[in-house]
Each structure stands twice: as C-alpha cells, then as structure tokens.
Amino acid sequence: MKKILLIKIAFALVLSILFISCQKNINVTIPEVESQIVIDGYIESDGLPIVVISQTLPYFNEFGPSELYSNFIHDALVSVTVDGTEHFLTEICSSEIPDSLLAIFMELSGIYIEPGSELNICLYTDLSFSLIGEAGKSYQLNVETSGNIISAITQIPDIVSLDSVWFQIEGNLDSLGLAWAILSDPDTLGNAYRWSARRISHYPDGSIKDPVYISPFNSATDDQFFNGLSFEFNSFRGSLPYSDKEDDNNVEEGYFKIGDTIAVKGMSIDIATYKFLRSYYTELANQGSPFASPASLQTNIEGGLGIWAGYGVHYDTIYALP
Numbered sequence: 480m481k482k483i484l485l486i487k488i489a490f491a492l493v494l495s496i497l498f499i500s501c502q503k504n505i506n507v508t509i510p511e512v513e514s515q516i517v518i519d520g521y522i523e524s525d526g527l528p529i530v531v532i533s534q535t536l537p538y539f540n541e542f543g544p545s546e547l548y549s550n551f552i553h554d555a556l557v558s559v560t561v562d563g564t565e566h567f568l569t570e571i572c573s574s575e576i577p578d579s580l581l582a583i584f585m586e587l588s589g590i591y592i593e594p595g596s597e598l599n600i601c602l603y604t605d606l607s608f609s610l611i612g613e614a615g616k617s618y619q620l621n622v623e624t625s626g627n628i629i630s631a632i633t634q635i636p637d638i639v640s641l642d643s644v645w646f647q648i649e650g651n652l653d654s655l656g657l658a659w660a661i662l663s664d665p666d667t668l669g670n671a672y673r674w675s676a677r678r679i680s681h682y683p684d685g686s687i688k689d690p691v692y693i694s695p696f697n698s699a700t701d702d703q704f705f706n707g708l709s710f711e712f713n714s715f716r717g718s719l720p721y722s723d724k725e726d727d728n729n730v731e732e733g734y735f736k737i738g739d740t741i742a743v744k745g746m747s748i749d750i751a752t753y754k755f756l757r758s759y760y761t762e763l764a765n766q767g768s769p770f771a772s773p774a775s776l777q778t779n780i781e782g783g784l785g786i787w788a789g790y791g792v793h794y795d796t797i798y799a800l801p
Contacts, residue, residue, distance in 0.1 A: 515535045515783055516532065516533075516622070516624070516782070516783035516784070517532070517533045517785045518530065518531075518620070518622065518631065518784070518785035518786065519531040519533075520631075520787045520788070521633075521786075522559070522610075522635065522789055522790070523746075523789075523790040523791075524612045524613060524614045525612060526587075526611065526612050526792070527587060527604050527608070527611065527612075528559050528566075528568060528610060528612070529588050529590075530568060530603040530787075531551070531600075531601070531603075532555055532624070533550050533551050535784070551601040553570060554624075555623065555624035556621075556622070556623040557603040557621070558621050559605075559610060559619065560621070561616055561619070568605055569605070571601070571602060571604065571606070572599050573598075573600045574599040582690065585691050586691070588600075588604070589691055589692060590602070612789070614636065614747075616634065616635060617632055617789075618632070618634070618635070620633075620787045627782060629780060629781065629782040631786075632779070632787070633749060633752065633789040634749050635790065636670070636747040636748065636789065637747065638747055639664070639670065639672070639745075639747050640793040641662055641795055642660075643660065644659065644660045644661075644795045644796075645658075646658060646659070646739075646741070646798070646799035646800065647659050647713070649734065652734070654737040654801075656734060656736075656799070657714060657715060657716075658676055658713065658716070658743065659712070659713045659714075660674075660712060660714075660795075661709060661711050663708075664707055664708055664710075665707065666706065666707035667706075669701070670701065670702045670706075670747065671699065671701040671748045671750055671753035672699065672700055672701075673745075673753075674694065674698045674714050674745060675694040675717070676689075676692065676693065676714065676717070676742065676743050676744065677689035677690075677691060677692045677693060677741070677742050677744075678739045678740065678741055679742045680740040688739070691719075692744050693716075694717055695716065695717035695733075696715075696760060696763070697760050698714070699748065699752075699753050699756040715734070716734055718732070718733075735799050737799050737800065739797075739799040740796065740797075740799070741799060742794065742796055743795045744793075746790040746792055747792075749789060751777075752779070754777040755786045755788075756786075758775070762776065
C-alpha cells in the first residue's frame, strides 16, 4: 500500500510540473461592441407611463454619477398610442424636483433617489395626466432619437386580485416572518404575475422603512403549473440594491417584522414581460459563474433592448401582528 501511495504522489507531482511548464500568457482583445438603446418602461392600471431611456455601457468601463447621467438619452421624441390616440411624453429629471416633492416623484416613478445623492435620474412621462393606464388595453411605445426608431407593444392584463394576504412567523423565529397570500388563477393558460411590497411603517427616527415598492428576487411567475387553481404562496422582503440599512444587513434581512405595516402590490403581467423578467433573474443568478449556461435577455423592444411592460395592479395591506 505504501508503495502504491508513493507512486500516486509521484504521478501527481509529474502532472503538476507538466501543467506549470505549459502555462503561457494569453492576451485577449475585447472587440468593440456597438452601443444599443435600452428601454426600461412600464404603464400600470390607474398609473402614468414611465419610460427611462439609456444606452449600453462598455463592460469594463468605470463610471460614477456623472457618467450614469450622461448615459441617459435626452431630448428623445417619445409617445404612447392607445385607442388610436398618440400621447407625447415629457422628459423630467430628479434634479429638477424640489426636495419637498421628491417623495411624490419616487411614488409616481417607483424609482428610489437617495437623499443628497449626486445621481440625477431622468425619465419620460405624461405631465398632462391625459394618459392613465387601463386594464385590458394595449399600448404602443414609440421612441425616436438620433436617427434611431424604437418601438414596442404591451398590454395591461385584466386584474387578478389576491384572495387574502397575511403575515406569518417563519419557523422558530421570534418576531420575523414572511408575507403570505392566496391567488386564484383564471382557467385560461398563459397568465403571469409579479409581486412587490413596501413597509409603510416607520423607524424610530420617523423615516419610512421603504420609500418605494420593492420586488424581491424571482418575483415573477406564470401559471404553467397552477392554471385554474387557487394556491398559497409566500414572499421574502426585498431590499434596495446596495442598501446599508441595518435591517438589510443583519438577521432581519429578507424578513418582515411584527409591527410592520406592509403595502402589497400584486401585478398581472403579459407573457412577454414574464419572459423578460425570467431571463433577467437568470442573468442575475448566473453572474460570475463559470459553469452557468450563457443566456440573453428576452426583450419585447424592436430596435433596442429592455422592456416595455404593462401591469394590472391590485393593492392590499398586511398588518404584521403577533
């Protein structure tokens, strides 16, 4: 046995020497990729259209707030057509919003702006309030900028309300738990859904816990496995990217807590939006993994990348009681 072990060790050493001796420096030239226009837009039932237009950045570039601002596409001609009527959208940037109205800007756009942040977020919306989303209608987005024409169509599906919602302690945790709900899916294959929530209760200093609705990871599903059924599901608490809040970085991370008041947003979405979200979450899950299968985002944008989504929204409230 000892002799066999020595032979194995000697063989391993020889292989190691061979691998080391075969190493060589390889210089890889990354080809230049043409920049593409990216659309991040949506329209909700009883809501305004929100469209953010930017362009792709080189993967290895370093960038800060000024580079991100210059990446937004300004002065584009943006319109949404519904029922044969074309509505033109106006560009507005967060730097133009007084601090006293910033919370309203975040509420309407769903985009969080850190107080005192140098980041200037620009989007297009209907400041005339003549275009309000309605369930069951289709919306055509058209964007013209620097000779580029981008278009997309989405539909706001009929609203499927949640049957009930509640808070439930998770396992043997004393005060932490998940949000639960029951949904009854219509007996027509091809429905899809998304979930968001925000804590509208406050911290001891008086600040609101979640200034915007947050969708946790993998927050979208279709009805492939529960068509026509009623089913229970639960959701962890989502957090804003790179959050440095204490409850996003300790044992409370991902959990709601007794005493929270949780505003719930259940969303019906079309299949194109679901496929985009599914591919988006797959990309996030595979990021940095050398063993992951390559995938690309499934977009409904003609002439660019991204998503133009329609959401049929149902709101509810959970009181996290013992």
